[in-house]
Amino acid sequence: MKVRLTTALVLAGVAVAVSGCGSGRDTLPIGGAKPGLGAGLIEGYGCGACHTIGGISGADGEIGPSLKGFAGHRLIAGRIANTPGNLVAWIRDPQLIDPGTVMPDLGVGAAQARDIAAYLYRH
Numbered sequence: 058m059k060v061r062l063t064t065a066l067v068l069a070g071v072a073v074a075v076s077g078c079g080s081g082r083d084t085l086p087i088g089g090a091k092p093g094l095g096a097g098l099i100e101g102y103g104c105g106a107c108h109t110i111g112g113i114s115g116a117d118g119e120i121g122p123s124l125k126g127f128a129g130h131r132l133i134a135g136r137i138a139n140t141p142g143n144l145v146a147w148i149r150d151p152q153l154i155d156p157g158t159v160m161p162d163l164g165v166g167a168a169q170a171r172d173i174a175a176y177l178y179r180h
């Protein structure tokens with residue numbers, strides 16, 4: 058009985074690991090976010106001066122990494138997992154996550170950061 062239970066737990070762990078990687082990352086949901094507002098916010102904050110971003114004319118900066126297809130990226134700034142919560146945290150306060158990074162704290166609010174993150178996950 059004990060052995061069987063252990064096997065079941067190990068199998069369950071493998072199933073979680075398999076379903077956790079690969080496909081489906083291009084639709085990471087962010088509750089309550091309005092991705093339709095993201096483009097205007099990205100333009101307003103001037104993210105495109107440093108980043109290349111899909112769907113935004115003039116957003117062709119090369120100081121930071123390209124954010125095209127960001128849902129498919131594994132890491133943020135090479136440091137933390139690319140999850141919706143981490144992306145929102147990064148946009149709000151990159152210096153907190155990577156002290157000294159060239160990306161400035163632009164004073165993005167919580168709701169705005171969620172709208173921007175939702176936009177990035179779709180472009």
Ligand code: HEC
Binds near residue numbers: 121132133163173
């Ligand atoms: C002054 C230039 C600059 C501006 C403006 C800027 N960023 Fe960045 N950004 C960077 C740099 C440089 C990095 C790389 C940071 C690192 O790896 O430590 C970065 C990293 C990122 C990353 C992680 C990219 C990756 O592949 O890991 C995201 C997402 C991001 N920025 C989003 C934004 C958003 C959204 C805005 C606007 C609100 C913005 N950035 C404004 C320079 C900038």
